Amino acid sequence: MSYFTAKNRAINQNILALFLLLISCQGYAQKYTFKDMHAEDNVDSLEKWLVVNPTINEVRLKNLVKAEMSYLWKASNESFRHLQEIEFVSKKLNHRLGITFGKFQRGLYLNSLSKNDEALTYLSEAFRESEILNDLSAQVSILCYQSLISLNFSVIEKKELAKYYLSKAQKLIAKTQDPHDNILYLVTTLSNEQIALQTKGNSVYLYKLVSDILKTFNSNPELSYAFNWVKFMEGRFFTTINNHKKSVEINNKILRKTPENNYFMLSKIHFQLGFNYLNMNQFDLANKEFNLAKVAFRKIPDNFYFPAFTETKYFRLIEILNCQRQLALRLNDTKMGNTLVDSIFYYQRLDAEESSRKALLQIQYRYNYEKFEIEAQNLANEKKLATLNQRELQHDLKIKERDIEVLKYKNDLKLSQDKLKVSKLNNEKRIATAKSEAMFEQNKTLTLYIVFGTLLLALTFILLFILRRQFINEKRRNSFRNQFYTILTHDLRGSINSLNDIGKVLGYLIKNNRLNDLNKVANQIEWISCHTAILLDNTIDWGTSNSFEMDLAPQQVDISLLVNELILLYKAAIETKNITISIEIQDDVQLYTSSKSIIIIIRNMIDNAKTNTPANGKIGIEVKKLQVNNQVVIRVTNSGDLIPAQKVNFIQEVFDEKQKPEVGVNGLGLGIILMSQFAKKNNSSLFVTSDNTQGTIFNLLINPYRK
Incomplete structure (x- = not known):
């Protein structure tokens, strides 16, 4: 009897599982494929449609994906603006293809943050989903981007993996017969110089690739969104074969169709034009285009997603400066050449620091990922x-x-x-x-x-x-x-790098008996030593305040003596820049407060004023007692470049505890964080202003202690 009961129970469970499977499959019934979600040229019309039609349905999901694909092709600043909504709508509709694209887009976003391992993980998940859906176009797109991201790794295995992804995409294109897939594959192959060189490495092969791209583009009007990239690659090919006149003609056509706010494309086009004019010996035009390229590049947002994955943040700017240096050499302009060499060294140092930071982020991600895996297994x-x-x-x-x-x-x-x-x-x-x-x-x-x-x-x-x-x-x-x-x-690296650079120049100056330059170098060394000492003091104070109990007991403070002692710390640096300091301290000011806190806050106020005051500038220090509540205000003013309004608002929000103070966020330094922390511990308030009439002003309002 128990045997037949168990058998009937198993049959009922199988029937129930089959029924649930049929019900769940209903959620995956969808009428769109990846071919229906390719990019469009007029992305503005898509955005207007999304505003007018906010209803969550499959049509809105399709247009969200098309908009994101269009931004990728246009290298726009708006990339990833719809990523969260795509993930939300796909999950709500249980739309398998939308979920696949969400993982694909999330992988590209993580790659823009230098999290290459995590990016490849998301792309691999998206590829498995596309295989389940049997969507060949989706597989082609994912494989092309997997190939590009794999080239960010320096190991040979990853380079071989990049070639494998591209060859796999090539086999799928023969089945899809989709011009969108074909143009993506060809552009990926040509734009990736490493893959092209590994395959053939000669101009005949590159010419064949360019011809295939132009043939596909010209015979398919729906590929108009790829105009900038196709024509730019055509122009770059003519530059490679030294037909600079033809390249100038093509790049000018691209320039007329590029929006004014697409700074990434503008920087690339102006640089290409400048390079062509340089090789045509039209030096004035070349210098003009190089300057326009630098202006456009500096307007690119910090979080911009570079389509060329192997570029670092400062790669293009260093390339522009090198070409301008060649121009200066041809014009025999030694002064311009030396200035450009200094700029190149500066940005190469920043580029190396950026590369080191990205490598550190990858190591941290791997460590956190492995730690998470171990905890999950436990x-x-x-x-x-x-x-x-x-x-x-x-x-x-x-x-x-x-x-x-x-x-x-x-x-x-x-x-x-x-x-x-x-x-x-x-x-x-x-x-x-x-x-x-x-x-x-x-x-x-x-x-x-x-x-x-x-x-x-x-x-x-x-x-x-x-x-x-x-x-x-x-x-x-x-x-x-x-x-x-x-x-x-972070704080010591800049000073050490500066000392290394000075060490390289010092021997040359001594050998050539350039005494005036040696005095400048000596002044620079004094400036760096003073700056480094302040950095170390700030780091020790920050570590002590967070790790140990610092004695912040109130006591009677001679404010005049304290200010003059702090000024002596900066005497060498102030004399180096010929800065004028004015001190006004009210006679009847009596302070009963934490001596350690006041020293740290005023020291960083003076250091901030010294750092941002140009040569022959002015610094003002004023201490006076207010009539209301016996409060004391300490004001430090400096001339020079003003702080942008956005940064002033951010610093004030840190002082008001509305923003979390972290080093490096919005240019925030350790000195500002220490000022904020010790002002809070000392029952004081900080205020900052920066305008054209009074310069930059930091105010410290000290509330009296009750004895």
Whole structure:
């Protein structure tokens, strides 16, 4: 009987699973494929449609994807603006293709943040989804971008993997017969010089690629969105074969069709024109185009997604400066050439720092990812162990129940035998007594199990709570240590690099007996030593305030003596730049406050004024007592370049505790963070302004302590 019951139960479960599978498949029924979501030339009309039609449906999802694809092709600043909505709408509609594109787009976004490993993980998931959907166009797009991202790695295995992705995409294009897929594959191959050189490495092969791209583009009007990239590559090919006149003609056509706010394309076009004019010996035009290229490049947002994955942030700017230096050499303009050499060294240093930062981000991501995997595996093992323990407890409980049933059966049998010897009434009493005893034993056993289980559960929760507290404390300690090392490295790196550069120039100046230049170098060394000393003081104060208990007890402070002692710290740096300092301290000012806090805050106010004041500038220090509430205000003013309004608002929000102070965010330095922290600890307030009439002003408002 139990066999047939188990068999029927298994059949019912299979039928139910099949029914649920059929229901779930209904959610994946969709009428669009990746071919219907290619880019369009007029992205503005798509944006207007999205504003007018906010209803969440499959048509809106399609247009969201088309808009994002258009921004990718146009190298626009608006890339990834619809990424979160695409992920939300796809999940809400249970749209498999939308989910696939969301993972594809998320991978490109992570790559723009230099998280190449995580980006490839998302693209691999998207590719598996596209294989399930059997969408060949989606597979081609994903493979092309996987190939480009793989080239960011320096290891040979990744380079070979990039070639593998591209060859796999080439096989799929023969099946799709889609011009959109073909143009993407050809542009990827040509724009990626490494793959092109590994394949053939000669102008004949490059000419064939250019011809295939132009043939595909000219015979398919729907590819108009690719005009800029196709024509730019055609112009670059003519530059390669030294037909600069033809390249100038093509790039001028592109320039007329490029929007004024597409700074990335403008920088590339102006640079190409400048290079062509340089080789045509039209130096004035070349210099003009190079300057326009630099202006456009500097307007590119910091978070811009570069279509050429192998470029760093300063790669294009360094290339422009090198070409301008060649122009200066041809014009025999030594002064211009030396200025450009200094700029090239500066941006090469920034480029190296950016590359190091990206490598560090990759290492940190790998470490966090591996740590997450280990924790997930440990959690899975604990869960599995808990399940096994639960099964064992259930098995033991069933055995006990069976033993109780056997005992009951024996008692019943004994009572049945006694029935023959005694009267019916006595037998019934014995049966009732036996049942009562059995029930009592069963309840007693059940009570013991409940008590034991409750104690075990309570002990488990206590242990988990203790482990969680230890994990949180350890995580905080690790976070502080890593942040301390990062800040120390960040602050010292610039000074060390500057000293290395000065060391390279010093020998040359001594050899050529250039005493005036040696005095300038000596002044620069004094400036760097003063700046480095302040950086170290700030780093020590920051670490002490976060790691140990700093003595911030209030005491009587001679503000005049304190200000003059701090001015002596900057004497060498101020004299180097010939800066004028004016000090006005009210006679009746009495301060009863934390001496350590006031020293740190005023020191960084003066250091900030010194750093941002140009040569022959002015710094003003004023201390006076307010009539209201016996408050004291310390004001530090400096002339020179003004702080942008956006940055002033950000710093004030940090002072008002509306923004989280972190080094490097919006150009924020450690000095500003220390000022904010110690002002809060000292019951004081900070205010900053920057305008054309008074310059940049930092105000410290000190509230009196109660003795």
